[in-house]
Amino acid sequence: MSKAIQKITGTGVPVRGNDIDTDRVIPARFMKCITFEGLGQYAFYDVRFEADGSLKDHPFNDERYAGASILIVNKNFGCGSSREHAPQALQKFGVSAVVGESFAEIFSGNCTVMGIPAVTADAEAIESIMAAVESDPRGEITIDLDAQAVTVGRSRIATSMPSPQRLALLNGTWDSTSVLLENRALIEATARAIPYPNNFA
C-alpha cells in the first residue's frame, strides 16, 4: 500500500496559460537518462533560461514563489507527450499537487500513479487562486481531497477530481502495482478468455 493522501498544504506558484505541453514542462533533450533523479533542474527549462543560461521571467525563477509545492495552471495542462519525465521533473522541483482548469489525460494519470493530486476548478476559481497567490505568495494553500475543496486564505473553493483517481489517493492505492497483482487469478483467467488468435506464437 502506498501512503494515503488526504490533505496537501503549502504555498503556491501560478504558471499561466492554456495548453502548456509536456515538451515545455521538460524538453526532450533532457530525457536522455535512465533514471528520473536530477530532473527537477530541467523543469520548464526553455522558458526559464536563455541560451546563455541567464534567467528568463518565469514563476519558477521568481523568488517570491521559492519553496512552493502547489502548482496552479489553466486549461489542458500537460498535453502532448506521455513522458512521465514531466510530472517527475515537477515533483523533484518541489511540486506535490497541481490545481488547474483541466489536464490532459495521460498527464493526470501519471500524476495519480505518482501520488500527485491533480484537481480541477472552474476558470473563475482558478483566476481567484492565482490572483490570491500573486498578491500573497507566502499565503498557505490547503488541498483537501476528502472535502473536495481548496482553501486559500479565508476563501474556500470547491474542486473536483474523477472519483476513481480521488479514491486511489485517499485509499493509498495510487501506487497501483501491488493492488493490481492482488487479482492475479483474475488476470490469468482474462488472459485465457480473450480471443487472441495465436497469442504471438
Place this chain on the structure above:
Amino acid sequence: MAQTLFDKVWDMHTVATLDSGQDQLFIGLHLIHEVTSPQAFQMLRERGLSILYPERTFATVDHIVPTDSQARPFKDALAEEMMQAIEDNTREMGVKFFGLDSDSQGIVHVIGPELGLTQPGMTIACGDSHTSTHGAFGAIAFGIGTSQIRDVLASQTLAMSRPKVRRITIDGALNAGVYSKDIILRIIAELGVNGGIGYAYEFAGSAIEALEMEARMSICNMSIEGGARVGYINPDDTTFEYLRGRPYAPKNFDDAVRVWRGIASDAGAEVADHVALDAGSIEPMVTWGINPGHAVGVSGEMPRVADLSEDEQEGARLAYQHMGLGEGDPIRGTSIDVAFIGSCTNSRISDLREAAKVVRGHRVAPGVRALVVPGSKQVLRQAVDEGLDQVFRDAGFEWRDAGCSMCLAMNPDKLEGRERCASSSNRNFIGRQGSPTGRTLLMSPAMVAAAALKGEVADVREMTS
C-alpha cells in the same frame, strides 16, 4: 444491445473493478522503446518483481537512434547508455527486442502494424502518446507513463478510467492532393486540442472506409493531439488484407477474421457524442502556430487574434510572437529553411510514394535543408526497391536510416536557431524539433515535398497535375 467496438474490447479485457472504481484492464500487447522504459525496469528490480507475461511485450529503439550513422558505440554517450539499458533489460527479462541489428527495427508505431503484432480487438499500451496509431486496426490503444509501464510489466494490467465514445463521421470523397493528415488536422482545428479529453474517438464514414491502412494510421496517430487518448477505426476487409501474411499475423487467418468481424461496432450502437464533417470541404492543411489545433487550409489566412475565442487568444498571441507570422496574412508563401518527411505519423511507404510523386524531376529550393527518414528498416528497403531513395537524392534531399529523427530531436537531427521547418510530424510545440527558438509547420508529406521545392508553403494541388 448494440455495442461499440470500444465497449466490446474494453469489457472483454476488464479483469476487475478496483475499490477506487477504476477498471483493471488487461493489456494484450505491450510495446516499449528506449526512452520511457529504463526507469520502469529499475522500479521492477527495486520491488523484486519480474514480468508476468514476457511474451506479450515487444521492444525496439527509435527516439535516440541517429539516422546518419548507426555505428556503435553512438557518439552521444547518453544515447549509448540508453541503448545499452534496453539491450540489457530485454535480454535479462526475456523480452523480444528488434534492435539495430534487426531487419525489423523502426519507429515503434510503424513496426507494430508492419509485423502484424497489432491486430483488431486488442488492447495495446506503450509508453508513448502516439500509441493511438494502432487504433487504425480496431484495437484500443493508448499511451501510458513509465510507472504504468511498470504496472503492465508486473501485472499485464492497468488501473484505468473508462472514457466515453465520440463518433466522428466523415462522409464523401477527398479532393486530389488532400490526405488523411489533412482530415485529422481539420478535426483538431474544429474540435480543439482539448476537445477530446475524456473521449475515445471512433472515426467512421465513407471517407474513412475508403482509406488504406497507412492513411488510417495517420488519423488515429494524431487523436492524442486533439486530446483523445484513444482513436480507432472499425476493422474491415482493408484491415484484414493488410494483416494477411505478416510475420505475427494468425496462422489460422480465416478463423481470426471471423472473430475480428464480430468486434466492429454494431449498427445502431449509441455513442456519447457525434460530430460529422464533409470530406469534400477539406483542404490541404498547414499549422501556423504552436499547437496542432492552430491550423488553416493552405488557401486560407491565419486567423486574427480578435476573431478567436477568449480562451484561445493568449495562446495565439504567443504563437504569432514565436512563429514570426502575421495575423490575417495568407499561410501560403511562408518561407521555410528545413523540410522533414518522417515520424510515426507519416513515414510509411505510401507517404514516401506520395512525396516522391511531387519531387520527381525537380530540385529542392536553394538554401533549404531537406531530409527523408523512413519509419522502419522495412519501409527503407521497400523504398529503395522502388527507387524512391534515388528520386529524393536526385532532388537534393538527404536519405536517412530509420528512426524518430527530427520529430522530437532526441538524436542528432535538430533545427538550429530560428529555422522554420515544413514537417510531416505531429507536434509544432515550441522547441519540439530541438531548438528552443525553432519553428514548425505541420502538413502532409506531399505538402512538405511541395514546400521543399518552392522554399515556401505551397499548394501541392497546383504542382501535381
